[in-house]
Every structure is written in C-alpha cells, then in structure tokens.
Amino acid sequence: MSNSPILLWFRRDLRLGDHEALSAAVASGHPVIPVFIHDEMVASLGAAPKMRLGLSVESLGQELAAKGSRLVLRRGDAQKVLRDLVAETGAGAVYWSRLYDPATRQRDTALKAALRDDGVAVESFAGHVLFEPWRVQTKTGGFYRVFTPMWKAVRGTDITSDLPAPAKVPAPDTWPASDRLTDWRMAAPMRRGADILASHCTVGERAASDRLGAFMAHRVADYAQNRDLPAVDGTSRLSENLTYGEISPRRCWHAGWRALQAGKADAEVFLKELVWREFAYHLAFHTPQITSGNWKEDWDAFPWNADEGTPEVRAWQQGRTGMHFVDAAMREMYVTGTMHNRGRMIVASYLTKHLMTHWKIGLDWFADCLIDWDPCSNAMGWQWSAGSGPDATPYFRVFNPVTQLDKFDKDRAYVRRWIAEEQKAPTKTALSYFDMIPKSWGLSAGDPYPAAVVSAEEGRKRALAAYAERGF
Template identity: 40%
Template sequence: MKTIVWFRNDLRLHDHPALKKASECGEVLPVFILPDHTSVTATDWWLYESLKFLQQQLLELGTPLTILKGNPSKRLSILALETQADSLFFNGQIDPVSRKQEMDLLESESLSKVDIQRFEPNMLLDPNRLKTGAGQPYKVFGAFWKSLQQQTIPWPLAAPTSLTSWIQVYPGTIPLEQSGLRSPIDWDASLEEAWTPGETASFEQWGTFRDKKLTRYDTNRDFPAINGTSRLSGYLASGNMSIRSLWHAVRRAQEEGIAPQPEPFLRQLAWREFSYYQLFHFPHITERPLRSEFLHFPWRDDPEGLIAWKKGKTGYPLVDAGMRELWETGTIHNRVRMVVASFLIKHLLIDWRIGSEWFRETLVDYDVANNTLGWQWVAGSGFDAAPYFRIFNPTMQSKKFDKNGAYIRRWVPELDALPDSFLHEPHRAPEETLAEAGVVLGDTYPLPIVDHAAARARALEAYALIKGKKEGST
C-alpha cells in the first residue's frame, strides 16, 4: 500500500501512530504543509530547525520529506492524485483550525477513493474518555487530575527502523531554505544560543532534567534565577517529544529510585492535558472567555502601556526581566509568566487576548491550548481559574521569588549596582543610592507606569462591574 503521512505538530519518529501504521502497511511518503502566513514568529524558527532535523532522520530511514504550502485539503488532494497514493494517514490535533482542516479532508470528494485515517493526537488519553459522573466534561482541574490518575496511560510506540517510498523527489516540493520560516533579518541568533530543537535534543534535555533537576523540581521551580524547570515545553509544543513517552519516562525514573516523588512534575503534565481537554470540549475559548460575565469586562485601550509591557519598561523590575527574557530567549519562567500576565490584565486592564497574541509571536514553546488556558486562568475568566481579585503584587513576588535579585540583574542589567534592598523597587531608593548605582529614573530605567495600589483598586472596581452579569444581560 502507498501511504501519504501528513506530519503536523508531531515532528518526531517515536510514538507517531500515523507513521508507525503506514510503515507497517507498505511504502510511505512523508509530507509537511507549511503554515500560510506572512509574519515570522519564534515558533517558525523552532519549526524550521525541527523540519531540518526531521528531514535528515527520514533520509537516514530511506525516504525524503516532501514540503508543500497552501490549503492542506487541496494540496493533499493534488498530491494523492499525482502520486496515485492509496491512503492518507495523519495524527489529529484538537485546536479549531486544525479540526476544520481535518473535516475538509474527510469530506473532500477528490479524496473519496483514498483511505483516510486519523490517529490520536499528542495527548495522554482520548479527550472523550474522561467525564464526570453526569457524563459531562470536567471543568475543575482537581477532579480531572484525580480521574486521570486512575487511568492507564497507553505505552508510546517505537519509531520505525526503516522506510521505503515510491516517490523519491516530488516535483512540487519546496526546499526548506525557501519555506519563509526564517526572517531575512538576523533576529533569531539568541534563540539559537538558547535552544536546540529536534527529537534527539528533546531526549537529551529530558535526560539532563531527570538526572539533575527532577528530584528538586517542586522546591526549585518557582525561583526564576534557579535553572530548576524541565525546559521541555518547546519540544512538547512542536511534537518533538511525545507526552506519553515523557509520562512513562517519569514513571520509570520513579521505579528506578531516581525520582521517588514525581507527582509535582506529573501534575504539570496533567495541566497540559487539561488545557488540551478544555480546548477540545470548548473550542471557542481561544476567542471568548469561558465565564460569560467576562464578555462585559471594561477593558482599556492603552497603547503606551502595552508597548512598555512588551519592551520590559514598566518600572517593575520582575515584570521587565520576564518580558526581556521572553524577547531574548523565546521563553519565560513559569512563575514570572503568571506575574507578567497578571500585570497586563489587572494592572493595565488590557484584554488578555492581546497578551495571548504577543506570546504567540514571541514564544518558542507557544501552544494554543496551554497559552489560552494560562491567560484565562490569570484573567479569572476560565472555569477553574484564579479569582479575579487575586492580583499579583509584582514587587512582593519579586522579593519572594528573586530575593537576591539574580534574575533581575541578569535581564535588567542597568539595575545591577543597586543594593538588594532597593533592587525590587528602585523608585523608592534615595537619590544618593541611585546616583551611586548609576541609575537615573525616567532615563536609564523607567519610573513605574502605574501605581500598584491604584491599579489594584481600579481592577477590583472593574471586576465589581461584571459580578453577576451573564451573557445577554445589559
């Protein structure tokens, strides 16, 4: 049988159900269809590097990767017709855009004679499997986590050891160098210093985390100056790594005594699963709040505040450090990620969807499910979210989680010479202290763009306006 395997957000060989099945059925033609957009994002850089690595992997197994661009249904229909393929296999995705593409494929008349098979997405379980006692989707993470722990997670599939293809070079394939995934401006050099995308790198990063950080994960993960997180999110978001393989690898580390208590990290993997689960059952959440009263929230239009937030010039050192880390490395520490999101939403009253879009452009680990649920959690508009009146004090967060200022000094070097006692709120430092440190507020470092107490009061007032409101009320 001649099978086209459509690669998507699953740029790996291990635990790839569509590829595994196709390799067992006959010849395989791997294909990737480039995203049809003009602006280049951080995830495009990761995608480029992942495709380059996948190309080499597939060639070593005996088949090339065909790269196309355009509407997936149309491009795959033409490809199947011209190559006389018998079947088309792909792993599913759960975001609304991808599900629409899948439906177009399945309903395509030009593919009516082609055996089309959709395999499970990169999730621990089928999202229809876990339901409440009333048969409804879970809306609270705690109950979801309890139910998930009672399930048997399927074992990951082994990678094929060889592949054959009836097409060696498809005439319409696009050279990766002409994919448009790399900007003509050399803006991504810092990303290359921080990351190595690809399947092999994902295994290496897991090994480093397992051996050096997993046992102290729960203790260290909240401190941005400590390299205590897994740094696996980019590999999961791109599909360089299978979530099932990671889950079982953690369990294996537990059995071997490497990580006797891995639940804190497994719980984070479960949060990822919960995000996918929510997006599957409530696909509108990328555009609309889950809690309908937030449809009436009085968001502010604050272009200057938004620019200051993006550039890391808010006058709040922890916020600024996080936003600069994001720009330079394409990622941001999880604790700081919550702080900067809270600042945009609750200190500036800027719509969470604007922040979500900036993260889409700048994160190498951008994941529509994780990103959406994260922003809705901070906004308080999700089903299981932080209450809106929980407003992070960025100064207190800074003092608690970056006490000695190592994180701030790394990303906001103009404050490096300030003593620890004033590093977290330079606007309160005496003039002589600022002068000794070479800090000129409003010049070398900005004054706070908003007062915390005033911003908190304004946010609570805005929240009070929507309490009790539901969709359709006025």
C-alpha cells in the same frame, strides 16, 4: 490500495519515535511519503514560533534521511496540496496525527471528507495528548471544567508503552517534487534577532530526548521547589519540544512515573503539569470558544482596555513597566522565546489586572514571541490569569510583582540576568535584549530604568474596584 503509497502528513508530531501514524504506515507494508505542508496555518504563525517550526522541520528531514526516506515539502492550501500529491503519486491513503484546537479541527474535518469523497482512505491517529478529550469524562458523563478532579481521575490510568522508531521507512519508487526549506524563509520575520533566538533553541527529537533524560536524572527530585525559582534551572523546559511533537507526552509520562517509583516524590508534580497541558486541550475540544473569547460569558462586558497602542501596553511589551519581575520576564521571552512559568503568571496578571488590559492583547504578543506557543495552552493560561477562564478564585488573585520577586528571586539573580539598565557591568543576557529588539524602539542599555507605569498597590486597588463594580 494494492501497493500504493501512503502520504504521511506531519504537523505537530515532528518525530519518528512513539509516532502511531508513522508506525501504522510502516507496518502496512506500503511505501511511505512523509509530507510537511506550509499552509495558511503555518503562514499565520508569529515570528518566533514560525522560525522555531522551520528548525524542527529541518531536523525531521535529517532524521528521515537517516532512515532511507525524505520529507516532501509543499506550500499552499492543505486540501489542494494533498489532492495534488495523491494524483502525482497514486497514493491510496493519507495518515496524520490528530490536533484539537478549533481551527485545526475544522480544517481537518473538511479535508477528511473531501479526500474520502475522492476515494482516498484517510486515518487520523492519537499522539499529541495522553488522553483523547472525548475519553476523559466525569462520573455523570460530562467533561471536566476544573483541573483537580480531572487530575484525580486520570492519575492512575494505565498508559500503553511508547512505540520505538522504525528501523527504516519504506520509500516509493519515485519521489514527488519538493520545495526547498530555505525558500520558505521561515526565520525572515525575526529579522536581526534570528541568530540570537536560534542560540536558545533546543531542536529535534534527539535533543528533546536528552533534555528529558537530564531532567529526570538531575532536577526532578527538587522540582516542586525549584520550578518556582526563575533564576534556577529547575524545570524540564520540554514545552518547546512538546509543542512541535519532537517528543511525545506519553514518553514524558512514563519517564515521570519511573522517577516517582524510584523514590523521587517531586516527579508527581511534573506529572500534574503534563495533565495541566492535557486540561488545555480538553477544554479547547469541549468549549472551543476558549481560544478566541471569554470562557466565562459574564466577562464579555468587562471594561478591559482593548487598545494595544497605549503607552502602558507598549511599556509592557518592551519590558519597561518599572516592575522588575514583569520586565525581566518579558525580556527573557523576547530573547529566548520562552518564559519561566512563574513569570508568565506575573506578566499576565500585571497586564490584565494592574493595567486592566484585555487578555487577547497579551495572547497575541505571546503568539508572536514564544517558541512554545500553542493555541490551547496559551489561551487557557491567559484566561486563567485574567479571571475569565477556568479558575475557581479569579477576582481576588492579583499577583503583586514586588512581593513575588521578594519571594522567588530574593537575591535578584533573575533580574540581573535580564535587566541591564541598573548595572555597571550588565550580563551578556541582559545586553542581548538590545541586540534583539527593533531599532525603531530607540532603546539602549544606557537608558535610565523607568518608574512604574502602575504601582503594585495602585493596580490591585483598581482591579478589585472594577471587579466589585461588576458584581464578581
């Protein structure tokens, strides 16, 4: 390679600290050319995640500039872009951090082979997960299909320390041309909701670090209880930052263990949630069909509604089902790009069980609305809720959105925060929903709140009858 540059392809690892590929590139002594590619996978993102990714790319560019470097932006097929950059810069190697969803793995495998055929060195590095999926095995050498045994297996694993950010990123003598991020218009699909959504985003490596620190200092001690209360700021909210790699799971893991050793017992629940995220990648690696089809094949013939245009599905999407917990959660997601985890279980259960609608319709809606959308985590979550995924007791777990609200939002603070129609003086957050939604929906805060499209009891009976008929 003599002193040829290394192309460092950033994807879902938009940080400088604890970045193995960056650390290796800097340690090599070669000039480093950081690159972000707006390829077909970026182009296919839904409105909210695409906008949020653009904000993260912008933040990374600023961080690199502070290190004497810059972020080169290119648009097009990843293989062609990288080959063009190799030709333009004389780069002798391409580095990137590994990802584990089937589509990305297929792309990366072909890309690695093509570049190596060109005589370019290619190295991929860990960093998006704590445990590489092929390294975590059962006692018989297989992969884990159930979460709890996997948690027990990895709980005591010695994880290496996270890496510091480099003091400086060595620059090439000449920089290749770069697109302008503004020309990509990554917020355009959000239309009039872009500014409101942006106000709810916590963007970049520094902000993610501050968020982790605040959680460990002030909220992790009560995490086990408060994480189920949607009106309480009791969670870490780090899923947004982990999605784009603005913080590493390894750094979160070590922070959790420090809190646990300091006597904050609830930190173990946080650590389990990190491993739940790992479980999603583990399954996507070993059973890639989970991202696109039923994980359990015997659900292929289940008579779900597959028409997203029905009035019931439309009501679910608009947060107008007449079920307060469902509607509050759906509106929270539409405005903020996130949804409380308890809400995610409730809305998914209501769609797939009370409304008997295919989980793919919910998955696609979330893919358009969530700023923390992830192909592995969201597929596993939807299939867990629907019953077609890795859940030991799927057929009789039908969440009752009424009793769940009584249990987790007794004073209806969460409902008031997000549902305006029944309030004389609606909250700002509840009203912001009507500033976000398409005008074509024809909804306003003055509309009457709807009756239930399917009641809690009726939906449960219908679901259980369908399961019984299929022999589940």
